[in-house]
Amino acid sequence: MSSQELYKNLTKYYDKIYSKKDYRRECKFIEGVIQQHQISGNVLLDVACGTGGHVQLLKNKFKVMGVDINKEMIDIARNKVPDVKFIEGDMKNLNINKRFDVITCLFSAMSYNLSLSEFKTTLQNFYSHLKEGGVVIFDLGINKNNWVEGMISVDTIVEKNLKLARICQSHLEDNIFQANFVFLIKEKGKVDFDIDCHDIGVFEVEQISEIMKNAGFSVSIYGEFSKDKWRPDSMETPVFVGLK
Numbered sequence: 001m002s003s004q005e006l007y008k009n010l011t012k013y014y015d016k017i018y019s020k021k022d023y024r025r026e027c028k029f030i031e032g033v034i035q036q037h038q039i040s041g042n043v044l045l046d047v048a049c050g051t052g053g054h055v056q057l058l059k060n061k062f063k064v065m066g067v068d069i070n071k072e073m074i075d076i077a078r079n080k081v082p083d084v085k086f087i088e089g090d091m092k093n094l095n096i097n098k099r100f101d102v103i104t105c106l107f108s109a110m111s112y113n114l115s116l117s118e119f120k121t122t123l124q125n126f127y128s129h130l131k132e133g134g135v136v137i138f139d140l141g142i143n144k145n146n147w148v149e150g151m152i153s154v155d156t157i158v159e160k161n162l163k164l165a166r167i168c169q170s171h172l173e174d175n176i177f178q179a180n181f182v183f184l185i186k187e188k189g190k191v192d193f194d195i196d197c198h199d200i201g202v203f204e205v206e207q208i209s210e211i212m213k214n215a216g217f218s219v220s221i222y223g224e225f226s227k228d229k230w231r232p233d234s235m236e237t238p239v240f241v242g243l244k
């Protein structure tokens with residue numbers, strides 16, 4: 001890992017915490033974008049692929065490769081989707097000797113860019129890894145437009161041998177949300193706790209759109225993986241689509 005150590009030994013709970021996440025709907029959206037923009041190639045790179053939730057669905061339609069900074073996440077992804085190539089890498093200095101038709105970076109993973117300048121570097125990187133006419137797709141669940149200060153979130157897992165609560169409170173300082181996820185775990189009768197610290201960059205949707213345009217993309221923003229355009233007055237997650 002580079003600057004932050006994310007998830008650590010808590011990686012094994014990731015898929016259980018997000019078991020309700022609708023990966024299928026997001027992959028359908030991606031397929032829709034490819035059709036709409038008549039992207040002819042099907043070589044796709046999923047950046048910050050995590051445990052491979054999107055990859056395992058996308059591989060039915062695309063030639064997929066996954067990259068993530070976290071070896072523990074990649075290990076789970078490799079187990080889940082053994083016929084796909086996964087590599088360890090940092091989106092901020094991505095250097096793959098290959099060009100792609102589609103680059104995805106999903107579930108707010110772009111928020112690990114902590115400044116607009118990091119965001120810009122990452123997007124320029126994506127641009128240079130895309131073929132002419134290719135497309136980048138990413139969502140930004142946490143942004144200035146939908147930010148609520150002081151909100152407490154609680155995620156739980158309740159199984160026979162595992163009871164887990166993950167608690168966090170939103171607090172923004174200088175465009176950075178220092179998310180300290182407190183884990184309370186009871187597993188096989190043993191009680192434990194841990195803290196998982198993530199630094200998350202929080203920016204205006206308009207700022208990100210400008211950076212994309214400056215990087216050379218033609219930009220559309222959709223609301224919540226739907227066909228509808230994102231509305232600034234909504235609390236919906238903006239999904240950015242950038243055409244090279």
Ligand SMILES: C[S@@+](CC[C@H](N)C(=O)[O-])C[C@H]1O[C@@H](n2cnc3c(N)ncnc32)[C@H](O)[C@@H]1O
Pocket residue numbers: 006047048049050051052053054067068069070073089090091092105106107108109112
């Ligand atoms: C919220 S998870 C999303 C994972 C996956 N895309 C999904 O939808 O389930 C964020 C992922 O970003 C990865 N990540 C964080 N910083 C990164 C970086 N600089 N480069 C590549 N991956 C990164 C983490 O390891 C983690 O797997």
